[in-house]
Amino acid sequence: MAAADPGPKEAFATALARAFPGAAPEALGLAVSGGSDSMALMALAADWASARGTRLEAVTVDHGLRPEAADEARMVANAARALGLPHRVLVWQWDRKGNLQDAARRARFSLLAGWAVREGLAAVLLGHTRNDQAETLLMRLARGSGVDGLAAMAEERVADGVRFLRPLLDVERYALRQELNARGQAWADDPTNDDPAFDRVRTRRALAALGLDDARLAETAARMADARAALEEMTRHVAASSLALDRGDLTLPQEAFATQPAEIRHRLLAHLLRWRAHSPYRPRYRPLRALAEGLVRGRGGTLHGCFVSVRRGTIRIAREYAAVAALESPPDALWDGFWQLERTEGAARADTVRALGQRALGPLPDTGHARPPRESLMASPALWHGDRLVAAPLAGLGEGWTCQPAFTVDDCLATLLSH
Known part of the structure; x- marks a missing residue:
């Protein structure tokens, strides 16, 4: 950790001050898996909350995919009890549909959001670190991602109407483990963290082998996030000045679309398709680019569950019957x-x-x-x-x-x- 870096306690407090610039919230949730990052999150949050009178609730999501998960949940429960915190386990069962990792991630946020609403929590805290930022950047770079993919994980996001905060994004994992060691607190090591079958494990090893600096990569991700924000603002400006809703179909002038830079056209079209199809996913880039180029030339098509046409100088995005x-x-x-x-x-x-x-x-x-x-x-x-x-x-x-x-x-x- 660089000399200028704040310690875990200071970084945590600073992040929470940004999230709650006024009075401290009445209640917060903690998503604790049992790994070192989330266990440190729980310990730091307990210190912070006790000084401010904030109620904390801890939860562990058991995806039912590993036999060790139940033991890890019990370890978290014991650690939470020692800190005077209530703890519960949320269980998810995969329906064997779609991509497992994506389904598990979405289910985790859905379960956490439902729990947060029931408990009246102002936000749920997650234990992502600077290492996660660097690993995510390199993984997405390997996949050929654009600005959005290379942008940093946001310190805050809203899912299912619930705020999720990542107050440890400026902290290295080893600093959190030092904090836990100083407290005499154990953590669980997920065996999949050493399984090269997973992209993140291979990426982690590549970072170490190449001697890449997590802090510099995280800084790059943050700069990409700034670029993304600027592009999104420009896209929103174009939409605000030209978009309409006509009997359920989104419409906009073809000229207003065609005169934009390609990146803005792609962003605008992707968002409109997602919104009209009520889809959590962005369309794949190649067919999206092909459709956008076609619309510039007056040619429509179908994509992402939508029927897109160009008539009399107007682009119309409707639901596809199929x-x-x-x-x-x-x-x-x-x-x-x-x-x-x-x-x-x-x-x-x-x-x-x-x-x-x-x-x-x-x-x-x-x-x-x-x-x-x-x-x-x-x-x-x-x-x-x-x-x-x-x-x-x-x-x-x-x-x-x-x-x-x-x-x-x-x-x-x-x-x-x-x-």
């Missing part, structure tokens, strides 16, 4: 995570909501009201009673039912910035 064809929900639920349907007095009874589908391609009544394009109508919500079509509000079919987007353009703009 992405919602099998989707079914009751009328009082938010359909496709986007549409709210309401029944007025005297309306025909419906028991389910499905996409209108091929019915959108047939004759439609002349209602005098503008409709979205047929491709959009195919993916729009329709009310059904068994196999009988009751109403399709956007198509002007049936009466007594209305549908409105549950979100606005301002909601879309608000989620554009990652920090």
Whole structure:
């Protein structure tokens, strides 16, 4: 650790002062796996909280993937008890779908967020360190990531409406282990941390073999985070000046899109696709770039569950019918995570909501009201009673039912910035 680096206690206190510039919060959560980083986090948090009257709650997420996990959770519980902290275990079981590591990460945040809401916690603290920053940067560099991938892990993020804080990002792991040794506190070493089958283990060994400095790599990641913030702000400015929501479809002038630098076009398109598809993932870069280049030339396509078209100088981003064809929900639920349907007095009874589908391609009544394009109508919500079509509000079919987007353009703009 460089001489100018603050010690773990000072770094922790400084980070918490940034997160809570006023009074200390009433209650905080601690995500403690049993490794050295999170065990040090718990010890430092206990000292900090006792001096400020903040209530702490500790939790361990057991992913059910290693037999040692239960013993590690008991070790955490004992250490928490010695510090006077309550502790509980949240258990997750993998459904064997998708990528295991990604599924486990998302499940961990979801479980932690639900727990934080139930316990009334102001935020949940995570034990990521400067070493994690450096390893993440090098891993993403090896994958050919751009600015976003190389940007530093944020000191704060919001997931499922809950604040997650990383107050140890300026601290080296060995300094935390020194802190634990001084306290006589043991920790658990996950055997997968030495398994070269994992990318992070190979990256950690490469860092050591090449003599790369964690602090310098973390500094590079922080500079990339600044670049990302500037690019996001520019992207938001473009969207704020040109984006509209038309009967559930996002629209923007083709010229406003085409005249932007390629990086801004890619960012804007990726965000709009994610938002309209209600997806946690960003589209893959190569097909995203191809679609963006096509839109500049007046050619649309399908990507990420969306149908994108260019007509009369306007880009329109709608849901792709194939992405919602099998989707079914009751009328009082938010359909496709986007549409709210309401029944007025005297309306025909419906028991389910499905996409209108091929019915959108047939004759439609002349209602005098503008409709979205047929491709959009195919993916729009329709009310059904068994196999009988009751109403399709956007198509002007049936009466007594209305549908409105549950979100606005301002909601879309608000989620554009990652920090």
